[in-house]
Amino acid sequence: MSQTKTQARMPPVPTRLRQIALVASDLERAAHLLTTVIGTEVIYRDPLVEQWGLRNILVPIGGDVIEVVSPFMPDTTAGRLLSKRGDGGYMVIMQTEDAAARRDYVQSNKLAKVIFNHESEDFVCIQYHPKGIKGGIIPELDSHSFSPTNPTPLQTRFSPWHACGPLTTYPKYAAGMKRHSALHLLSATCRLAPGDADVEGAARQWEDVFGVVRGRREGESGFVNAGLGFVAGVRGESGGLVEVGVGVEGNVALCGILERAERMGVLGGDGAVEMLGVRWKFVLFEEEDVKSRL
Template sequence: MFHRLRQICLVAQDLDPVVAELCDVFDVAVCHRDPEVGMFGLHNALMPLGHGFLEVVAPLAPGRAAAAERHLARRGGDGGYMVITDTDDLARWEPHLAATGVRIAAPLEMGAYRGLQLHPRDTGGALLEINTTRGNTSPDGSAIDDPYGPAGPGWQAHIRTGTVTGITGVRLQAADPEGLGRRWAEILRRDLRPDSDGPHSDGWALDLDNNARIRFEPDRDGRGEGLGGVDLAVADTDGLRRRAAARFLPVADDHVVIGGMRFHIGG
């Protein structure tokens, strides 16, 4: 049995400009656009980053996607939206979620894929989803025939690893990062610990099965509680920085900002 970080979702006011920036700066390609998200008033694009996925969603039209539009308003624009984890045994999670007082905001099922989107008022921090795809058995998702329903068929053909080789973690920010971390640790059945490997001494972290880390940090940018950062494994930092600068995107010592998200790329 495994439980791993599998996908990160951003929400944007306009889909195509953010997707174009991500594809150019990270040298990745769209593998799937899912018509099923239209039921939520959204359209989307998914890009594989190694064997993880980065998704962007945006409202199809004003007033069509109430939850996403509320999120955009609350956090002052484009930014992080969802943390999506993947398991080979989803059934064991439902009684545990009920016991911890977490409601299912949206049960999802399509073919071999089944997912549980959890109510953000019960989790805090961000929308959290736990899902499974039948036949998905490799803990790190690296098997060449490893299926993943949300990414569509044949997503492996779109993998490019010349610049970004994978997603290694996410960063949730809050006024009380320890409290948020303890809530997520309870929900995800993981141990919370001080984040001694992080850039600051006031953070907390928990680890998932594919060497991915969920960090909990203070709100440093004034945007309030939410998903503020993604940690990436990068093979070509110089090229990534150069392409970001050419698009006049914010570039700092350890991160670039695209779609309102800090992508931490190290030195």
């Protein structure tokens, strides 16, 4: 029987945190919360996810995306997560330059199990099983093809993104992204499983498996646009996404978000917002930050 030959270590490469997916029991309530508090909008509902018993919404944070999925059929992964821990994190979706090459490397070295693989002329989409991957969340690593109309898919802030619809609809959803260009996805934080305090090991694993370079701080993965931090597991608490950080241009816009959060009853005493099982940290995004990030 032939065996897949292992490959030499594949070095880390520039990678973008393009999308964070949450799971919620009430999709329309989730849409109302996100659009009202953050002041964003729903730019797409993907009919294709219905084949997995899900419905979804996608809202832009500048050129990046927050997705919410909600099951309408029994026996779905999202439904089991809801039953286990309620609304909360579901997936971290990353963008690299060559997701297929990374998949081949991961499989040949048995670093993670591929659970979904789709390739088209425009993009490659690969989901990995979360078992054995620190962070308690489903990782997905995708890439878009280079083309004359999309010469720098990773570096261009409002570049096409397959989750937001077919390429023919790009002008429509890109306009939606640009309407919310004052918002910037800055960070996500995942808690490890109970008893696991090896946050640096988590960052090292995401570098070795998915090619995300380690960040400047211990237990952090560094994307070109954001950071993914890991915190130690807590007894009695499931691992998974616990916080999302969003930068907001302008003090007036930031105060507006916090005021709307207070009216909706989701503003905590420490200034953080609690929505959909996740803590949201909104911070002022300074002019020098705008120049240095996507």
